[in-house]
Amino acid sequence: MKYKAIIAFTCAMGLLIVGCGKSGSKDHVPGVLTGGVSIDGSSTVFPITEAVAEEFGKVHPRVRVTVGISGTGGGFKRYAAGETDICDASRPIKQKEIDKASENNVAFIELPVAFDGLSVVVSRKNDWVDYLTVDELHRIWMPESTINTWKDIRPEWPAKTINLFGPGTDSGTFDYFTEAINGKSQYCRSDFSKSEDDNVLVQGVAGDKYALGFFGFAYYIENTNKLKVVPIDNGEGAVTPTETTINNGTYQPLSRPIFIYVNPASVQQPQVDAFVRFYLEKAPELVSEVGYVPLPQLVYQLCLKRYSSGITGSVFSNRNTVGLKIEDLLPE
Amino acid sequence: MTGDNSGFSSGLKRRRKIENIFRIISLTITWVSVIILLVLLTHVTLQGFQRLNLGFLQNFPSRFPDKAGLKSALYGSIWLISLIFLISVPLGTASAIYLEEYGKKGILGKFIEINIANLAGVPSIVYGILGLAIFVRFMGLGRSVLAGSLTMSLLILPVIIMAAREALRAVPQSVRHGAYALGATRWQTIIHHVLPASTPGILTGVILAMSRAIGETAPLIMIGALTYVAFIPEGPMDSFTALPIQIFNWASRPQAEFQTVAAAGIIVLLGVLLLMNAAAVIIRNYFQRKYKW
Amino acid sequence: MGMTERSIIAGSKRVYLKEKAIAGFLLLCAMVSVVTTAGIVIVLLSESVSFFKEVSIIKFLFGTRWEPLLEPRSFGVLPLLSGTLMIVVGSALIALPMGVLTAVYLSQYAEDRTRTILKPALEILAGIPTVVYGYFALTFISPLLRQVFPSTHVFNALSASIVVGIMILPMVASLCDDAIRAVPNTLKQGGYALGATPFEVITQVIIPGAFSGIMASFILAVSRAFGETMAVTLAAGATPNLTINPLESIQTMTAYIVQVSLGDTPAGGTEYQTIFAVGALLFFVTLLMNIIANRVMHHFREVYE
Numbered sequence: 001m002k003y004k005a006i007i008a009f010t011c012a013m014g015l016l017i018v019g020c021g022k023s024g025s026k027d028h029v030p031g032v033l034t035g036g037v038s039i040d041g042s043s044t045v046f047p048i049t050e051a052v053a054e055e056f057g058k059v060h061p062r063v064r065v066t067v068g069i070s071g072t073g074g075g076f077k078r079y080a081a082g083e084t085d086i087c088d089a090s091r092p093i094k095q096k097e098i099d100k101a102s103e104n105n106v107a108f109i110e111l112p113v114a115f116d117g118l119s120v121v122v123s124r125k126n127d128w129v130d131y132l133t134v135d136e137l138h139r140i141w142m143p144e145s146t147i148n149t150w151k152d153i154r155p156e157w158p159a160k161t162i163n164l165f166g167p168g169t170d171s172g173t174f175d176y177f178t179e180a181i182n183g184k185s186q187y188c189r190s191d192f193s194k195s196e197d198d199n200v201l202v203q204g205v206a207g208d209k210y211a212l213g214f215f216g217f218a219y220y221i222e223n224t225n226k227l228k229v230v231p232i233d234n235g236e237g238a239v240t241p242t243e244t245t246i247n248n249g250t251y252q253p254l255s256r257p258i259f260i261y262v263n264p265a266s267v268q269q270p271q272v273d274a275f276v277r278f279y280l281e282k283a284p285e286l287v288s289e290v291g292y293v294p295l296p297q298l299v300y301q302l303c304l305k306r307y308s309s310g311i312t313g314s315v316f317s318n319r320n321t322v323g324l325k326i327e328d329l330l331p332e
Numbered sequence: 333m334t335g336d337n338s339g340f341s342s343g344l345k346r347r348r349k350i351e352n353i354f355r356i357i358s359l360t361i362t363w364v365s366v367i368i369l370l371v372l373l374t375h376v377t378l379q380g381f382q383r384l385n386l387g388f389l390q391n392f393p394s395r396f397p398d399k400a401g402l403k404s405a406l407y408g409s410i411w412l413i414s415l416i417f418l419i420s421v422p423l424g425t426a427s428a429i430y431l432e433e434y435g436k437k438g439i440l441g442k443f444i445e446i447n448i449a450n451l452a453g454v455p456s457i458v459y460g461i462l463g464l465a466i467f468v469r470f471m472g473l474g475r476s477v478l479a480g481s482l483t484m485s486l487l488i489l490p491v492i493i494m495a496a497r498e499a500l501r502a503v504p505q506s507v508r509h510g511a512y513a514l515g516a517t518r519w520q521t522i523i524h525h526v527l528p529a530s531t532p533g534i535l536t537g538v539i540l541a542m543s544r545a546i547g548e549t550a551p552l553i554m555i556g557a558l559t560y561v562a563f564i565p566e567g568p569m570d571s572f573t574a575l576p577i578q579i580f581n582w583a584s585r586p587q588a589e590f591q592t593v594a595a596a597g598i599i600v601l602l603g604v605l606l607l608m609n610a611a612a613v614i615i616r617n618y619f620q621r622k623y624k625w
Numbered sequence: 626m627g628m629t630e631r632s633i634i635a636g637s638k639r640v641y642l643k644e645k646a647i648a649g650f651l652l653l654c655a656m657v658s659v660v661t662t663a664g665i666v667i668v669l670l671s672e673s674v675s676f677f678k679e680v681s682i683i684k685f686l687f688g689t690r691w692e693p694l695l696e697p698r699s700f701g702v703l704p705l706l707s708g709t710l711m712i713v714v715g716s717a718l719i720a721l722p723m724g725v726l727t728a729v730y731l732s733q734y735a736e737d738r739t740r741t742i743l744k745p746a747l748e749i750l751a752g753i754p755t756v757v758y759g760y761f762a763l764t765f766i767s768p769l770l771r772q773v774f775p776s777t778h779v780f781n782a783l784s785a786s787i788v789v790g791i792m793i794l795p796m797v798a799s800l801c802d803d804a805i806r807a808v809p810n811t812l813k814q815g816g817y818a819l820g821a822t823p824f825e826v827i828t829q830v831i832i833p834g835a836f837s838g839i840m841a842s843f844i845l846a847v848s849r850a851f852g853e854t855m856a857v858t859l860a861a862g863a864t865p866n867l868t869i870n871p872l873e874s875i876q877t878m879t880a881y882i883v884q885v886s887l888g889d890t891p892a893g894g895t896e897y898q899t900i901f902a903v904g905a906l907l908f909f910v911t912l913l914m915n916i917i918a919n920r921v922m923h924h925f926r927e928v929y930e
Contacts, residue, residue: 455852
């Protein structure tokens, strides 16, 4: 008769699990938000979104926010397929992606959320790099690059192989960097260590005296004890990325806005709507906390207006927005 | 007998020396394994112990290392294990019963046996690929607990089947013959006599298989366990994270504080494994006393 | 025929059908494993076939550059294969000799007291999840290596090899132990009777006698190292690199599969299909090794029956 007890126990466990599941999602306490918000995309934007999700969870503990880091490209692919509500993006949406989305009847509301100063970093043990010019960066990263050692950049530097690190091709950071430095997105030499996970890049550069890498500013700020940032000279002197220089636009051309793209259809769900509003509201303080630069307050208000009006379409896409002010781009 | 034993004794001395050297080497090497184990456990404990407190188990993951916790991972793993248990135990036991009691002589039985032996050696990531293609994409289950459980069930099914077969085999034939002699059908023999007698053995095997499942990461990554999950699954179709994935996630972050958090997570994981293995040993010992054939 | 006899006959027919139904149901359950194998093969092959329409299989198997995403693209799998091989060879160099010696010690020299410590210790080593080993490699072994060899990269093959070696050591030790025990005691005693030292008995009687089992354990352990994922993903790196320098960063086939799926390249597209092509290669190599190992074990097992 023992087996009957086992079967009964198994069934009871099964019912228990199913019962727990059902009860959770069915009872609607008025005023308490439930449901899910599905987010995926850039690992650059991830720290901000993670912070927002964490704080949001304190106010609305029943809402389930999930955040992935498939990369901007990967995030857009899922977004265009209607799998996610929000796409984290470290570059504007591309025409190809707009087309793909409209094929699936997915629209988007484009919302810049912060400034990033894309940082070029070396290990703390690197004691010879004082700055790099944009031209030097171009010579290092272009597809037919002949630069293999530090000496090839400047003769007084060590004759040791440069070990390059960068985000992979699904990364918006990669797209932006190649566009700003090499003139065309994804136009780049291919023999560098790639990872979608910026943490891996940090570890790689930090541990290697002869390494050179690039990623979002937040990942540098969180690891200043291991990394050294390289000031960039765009023709007007070497500029170190800091909150000020990123904000006032003197850190060029690697200063850029980063975005979230929201699906207007998902906004119909109250928890998604609440989340986006919370995001725009809390962005100024959370953005600085994780190491990025907040946009001017005016811009956040414009974004909120844009969002509330449900204005879709992109103003950043398909144009070189380097140096332009966001306030001018967003219509009233 | 020809003379000259001196060659023999100096040869003997040399052989004895070689013998001693060999013995010491093999002794040392064997104990090296134990030392490595101790080093590993000490390293992890030292790294993670400070983070271990009740809050750690109750908090959700956070961007602040000192606030990050295991709650969603722990519940996710519990959900996974429960579903895996419900899926793989009946399936595995039924398969083992077929192979041991019904299909031993046939070609079909042999064919299934070969399959299981091969499946046992397939890398876990291939199961992940299978799960991704079939459960996540083809069956449209998405990145859910159910998809994860189904994939992991397939992974440990060969282990459960093999353990169950051993347990069934351990039941003496006399028990079966006695039942047949009294007019029982094959199924009646199995369900009333063989299976109850082999249940402890099966249970032990199941627990060991489960402890393997709890620690597997690769298939779950393929299924698409998310990076930031701050809730407890409320149904089999929910997204989830699990203990090993959370550990992997924390270990991948370069900040030293997160390494500490990862170590704390590992301590919890090892603790769970220890409990499960202890349970298996206790069950095995208890029933070994009861069923003395 | 009275009521009782008729109901017995009617009853037995029912029982017969019920038995058949149950047997059929159990068979179906057992067939799940066959379906699983079929599923793996079908999934891997079908996507690989469409992959190989785009990329020539020769270029895949023999190309030396693995660059599936960035132009100019190249799908030569050799860097990934060499990465995996480095880990396999490295871990084998550690685990195989140590495993055999451990098994020899356990079965020939150790007293019962020592066995009660050693056997559980090995079992614990075997039960530790691989992600823990990866963490150990990253936080303990790699820093240690970098102090000894300063040119070691943060992610390197050696650290992963060491840790995978530790992981498969218990497997080798336990299987060799079984193999050694299978050698009849009479042979061993015969050796001692002729005046051989234990070392000589071991090297000239026992190991040759257990040779097939030892070989099988080697092959199985190597096959396990081939499929190892988490430890190498954490410790060995993500740089496809055709090199024999274990201090460099490399990428194994398994780590590549993980990397692509972390980026979640959605269905379709050649990049997505690389998962299946590499996965198929991995599957067939490990399958082959397992089959060979089983054959070896069975073939020589007969000798003592």
